[in-house]
Amino acid sequence: MSPQNTYPLLTHCPICHALYAKENVKLVEEKESAKLYHSMCQECGHGLLAYVLEAPGGVSSLGLVTDASGVDIIRLGEEEPLTSEECVAAHQLLNEGSRELCRLLLDTSSKLA
Numbered sequence: 001m002s003p004q005n006t007y008p009l010l011t012h013c014p015i016c017h018a019l020y021a022k023e024n025v026k027l028v029e030e031k032e033s034a035k036l037y038h039s040m041c042q043e044c045g046h047g048l049l050a051y052v053l054e055a056p057g058g059v060s061s062l063g064l065v066t067d068a069s070g071v072d073i074i075r076l077g078e079e080e081p082l083t084s085e086e087c088v089a090a091h092q093l094l095n096e097g098s099r100e101l102c103r104l105l106l107d108t109s110s111k112l113a
C-alpha cells in the first residue's frame with residue numbers, strides 16, 4: 001500500500017477536506033524512516049507540508065499548512081537555515097525601518113499593476 005493511501009495527511013486537505021489528486025502529493029525528501037511530503041489542494045489552493053516518521057511502534061505525522069509551492073519547498077530545502085542572529089537583525093530592521101519598507105513595497109506594487 002502506498003503512503004498516499006495510508007496517512008490521512010496525504011489523502012485529504014485539512015482546510016476544505018477535499019481528496020488530494022494523486023499527482024498533487026509529492027515526496028520532497030526522505031531520510032531513513034522520515035519522509036517529507038508536499039501536497040497542494042486543487043480545490044482551495046492551500047499547500048501542506050507533511051512530515052511522516054515511521055517507527056517500529058507506529059507512525060507519527062505532523063502537518064503544516066503553507067502557501068509555499070512544491071518548487072519553493074525544494075528551493076528552500078537547499079538553502080542554509082537562518083541563524084538566530086539573522087532573525088534578530090530582520091526584527092530590528094522591520095522595527096526601525098518599517099516606514100521605508102512599506103514605501104518600497106507600495107512603490108513596487110504600483111509598478112506591477
Ligand SMILES: [Zn+2]
Nearest residue numbers: 013016041044
Ligand atoms: Zn483544500
